[in-house]
Amino acid sequence: MTLPTLLTGVVPPVCTPLTPDREVDTASLVRLVDHLVAGGVNGLFVLGSTSEVAYLTDRQRAVVVDTVVRHVGGQLPVLAGAIDMTTPRVLDHVRVLTEAGADAAVVTAPFYTRTHPAEIARHFRLIAAHSPVPVLAYDLPVSVHVKLGADLVLELAAEGVLAGLKDSSGGEGAFRSVVIGKRSVPRAFSVLTGSELTVDSALAMGADGVVPGLGNVDPAGYVRLYTACREGDWVRARAEQERLCGLFGMVTAGDPARMGGSSSALGAFKAALHLRGVIACPATAEPQIPLSQRETETVGKRLAAAGLL
Amino acid sequence: MTLPTLLTGVVPPVCTPLTPDREVDTASLVRLVDHLVAGGVNGLFVLGSTSEVAYLTDRQRAVVVDTVVRHVGGQLPVLAGAIDMTTPRVLDHVRVLTEAGADAAVVTAPFYTRTHPAEIARHFRLIAAHSPVPVLAYDLPVSVHVKLGADLVLELAAEGVLAGLKDSSGGEGAFRSVVIGKRSVPRAFSVLTGSELTVDSALAMGADGVVPGLGNVDPAGYVRLYTACREGDWVRARAEQERLCGLFGMVTAGDPARMGGSSSALGAFKAALHLRGVIACPATAEPQIPLSQRETETVGKRLAAAGLL
Amino acid sequence: MTLPTLLTGVVPPVCTPLTPDREVDTASLVRLVDHLVAGGVNGLFVLGSTSEVAYLTDRQRAVVVDTVVRHVGGQLPVLAGAIDMTTPRVLDHVRVLTEAGADAAVVTAPFYTRTHPAEIARHFRLIAAHSPVPVLAYDLPVSVHVKLGADLVLELAAEGVLAGLKDSSGGEGAFRSVVIGKRSVPRAFSVLTGSELTVDSALAMGADGVVPGLGNVDPAGYVRLYTACREGDWVRARAEQERLCGLFGMVTAGDPARMGGSSSALGAFKAALHLRGVIACPATAEPQIPLSQRETETVGKRLAAAGLL
């Protein structure tokens, strides 16, 4: 399908199941997509950070987007990350994912290089000019080491360069500036929060949707949360959100003395999907450190406490 | 050729000349290699940060390494950067550059992801295990946002995982720890500084060589500096180094209100190579901002002051 | 008065009016306090960052707390910042502000030094052990360069070391963890947001109150916002919050090419108070850069747009 005029709702960043020898497990990936669709999500975002895009080879990235686009068959919009260091490399990814049928490209500011705001603007303009599909900006300072300014985002939205924003910056003040500012933008512009923990707040402010990594584990929970917010039932929304906050505690399952935050969080999401029977193997990509048996058990306890096991 | 048992001397990171439409200008690249060889350098490092590796597509990277390896024809060792976010992606680059005939791979810690020292160690071990050529670590915190610890580097050196270190971290204290520590490592391990400004200091400490971006512009100057240091003529070395420090001032040619540090520094190196008649076009890759006519003139003045124009 | 068992509501950080020669203007300070009390606030926080505490000498700090405590005369609780680098220096400030009659001390983690979480915990425990008044933690990573972890805050709350938290970290996810976690703390523990822009969100999550710098300029607005939230009227709350977001835009009045963020934001608050006739002089402390006439006019426009001039 093509991207809706305004993308809204729950659009989880889809985990990439791997086999024990770290190839894409397409059978598990298809099952995961079915699990998300059954949960009622409104779109899928493949090749995001939660998808371990930084670890997937170009061949594996192509397998992922191809598998998901074909399986979804136009039921839902499929957004795909085109995550690389600079404009020319991003454009190569945009070409591949567009040919595979993705409905939109999700792009960060340049990274690895030292970047100026004027260069970030030029980057997005060049990509939009050459992309056959709409482009969403991905604001992820923890990885990119730059924060996209609200003014820059709104300027690019007004120009038609950006069709939306996925904000994983964690700064609710700047996020609100975009949400308020976009009302003066004379084009559809979709503002999505990447936060798992403040979805009710973001929607109450006026955000259009949510891209929650934890939505892999409990898509139905985020859909219920989204629905409650849209119905203005803030009491029900808060209860659902707080249940999901408890579940989110799984991301600290891994011992910080032994592994980094990605290993722990992505390892926990995959352990949970494995324990729930969705994917065949909880392996994360190299050089991430696997969760121990004991750490996996704490993930299981979180699932049980949230009523998911 | 194969990498010498211990790589020493001046090994400039080779700029990647581009055509006005941002394709690799192989004719200029060959002229640049000749210019460096004529300057007396001891090796070449292609696809480093100064080579705009972050901006080159995979196809362009292959053109660069192929062009340089063929042209050099074994006269000098050719090191090639395998710069990407994580282990599997780096290994894809290692494969390509090895097939093209590069003599060593230069690899950073993972970036974009949040990384733990145990994951960094695992990353280098996996890469070395699968690389047909020796692996050097590239310490570049300004891009990677992590500093390689001296203990980790020395441990990997002792294991035979790393054949060398290119240190562009700017921290001379930690660099010295590696230089002193490597004497207890029972294997050849080449310690190279990436600094343009403290080459005499690094060599006086006991470093094996230097990888100066500015060496594109004045390879003979760095060779004279290296020779003076090796001969223990610290007065001559300091005079040469200070001349090069003055020349290095070109990296601030670009207005910081208009562009980032990469645009300014790489733009200045390319402007200087263009003014000296080595390359056909001073263009840098997108989305970098070009130097203005006036900024280019300040580069020319630096060249003239250093006796190079 | 003594601190209420649970501090709630609007507790603005009180600006410190200065004379043209940078002495504390006590007459203006008293008028500002009257302006805040008339606006309906629930407490006052003197010697916070908005109060320019970092710029006030010890003598000036004593004048401020003494002036405000006397003038308030027990109508409202007065919290006072004890802002300094480490435990012994903070304790000196606690002593002075307690003797002057402040009802609580507000304390950051150590700064300037390189600090470990165990040292931060020890710091708060030692301060609480020696403070005659309750201690609130002040989480301000932009100044302190450390983020207080939710687990640490909750542990110190459970021990009775901390009576509350003022969170100016801007991270709503961690803030929510404290708000949810505090329900399991068997003691009164007041969680206050320092955000001007997401007060409705914070209160909807369950926060107890707000410490808005902009509350100096429009205390009645924040009181209306707080009241609407407490009454569960989220539509009215959002409208009021958005009006205040527009007003908050004044903090970017100062040209970033000429001055830092503190000069601009604190300069704007003081310009607004001066334009509204509350304080006699808009001067900020040295070495801050004053707003120009033209920049001051943009503050006036923000006031007019918000119905305050």
Added chain:
Amino acid sequence: MTLPTLLTGVVPPVCTPLTPDREVDTASLVRLVDHLVAGGVNGLFVLGSTSEVAYLTDRQRAVVVDTVVRHVGGQLPVLAGAIDMTTPRVLDHVRVLTEAGADAAVVTAPFYTRTHPAEIARHFRLIAAHSPVPVLAYDLPVSVHVKLGADLVLELAAEGVLAGLKDSSGGEGAFRSVVIGKRSVPRAFSVLTGSELTVDSALAMGADGVVPGLGNVDPAGYVRLYTACREGDWVRARAEQERLCGLFGMVTAGDPARMGGSSSALGAFKAALHLRGVIACPATAEPQIPLSQRETETVGKRLAAAGLL
């Protein structure tokens, strides 16, 4: 005495010995000064970071400077840190240390506040305008979170605002820019490195002196190193420097899982001074974590290996 026209040589930052109940141990402080003078140092720097200035109350700071100035009795210049957040607070310290007889004030850029280069320049200009003694800039980004630019330092030197620079930024490239640039400054301007590990490099570049924290433990070693450099005996200098690098390893004595870097490094210096019989008690100020018995033993081993025990 007054500061010499150009301060040169070894100027250790003097540790502040404490009693077990964390009062200044003036008897030990006097013994430490005698130990440094006997080692042949050229000046003393009290109330620097190594002196735990961030932990000392104003009363304790006054005791330190008073004790040292009186005991030295004009034999050597005494520099004193005036370390605080902003201009007015720094000026209060300058007043006290000047009255106590210090010969120069050492001052950082503002910290805790968000600062612009124009504000940093204004800060130093205001302080110099009001200080009865010469002012040296202290560049310590690890504490101040700002790096002083070479251009700014040289501009303030040329104006006569700064009499010198103590550079503890660890960046040898920028340091060299100052060393080279100062030759064009038409006034005496003393450039001192704060590094313990690259003193030979700094002096070879043209630096005037060194302010080594480790100089508390082995002042005679740094004096020998300085002398060898001044005599141009770079082989002897390097051998002495490398012995001191080995000794410096003591700063990692403390377990990083238990304590921060200051606790470990300052704890090690004090443990070494205690083991060498110079000070009565190795206690560091609150909230630092003390070294364990076992960690103290590793300090002893470093002393023994360096021939100091």
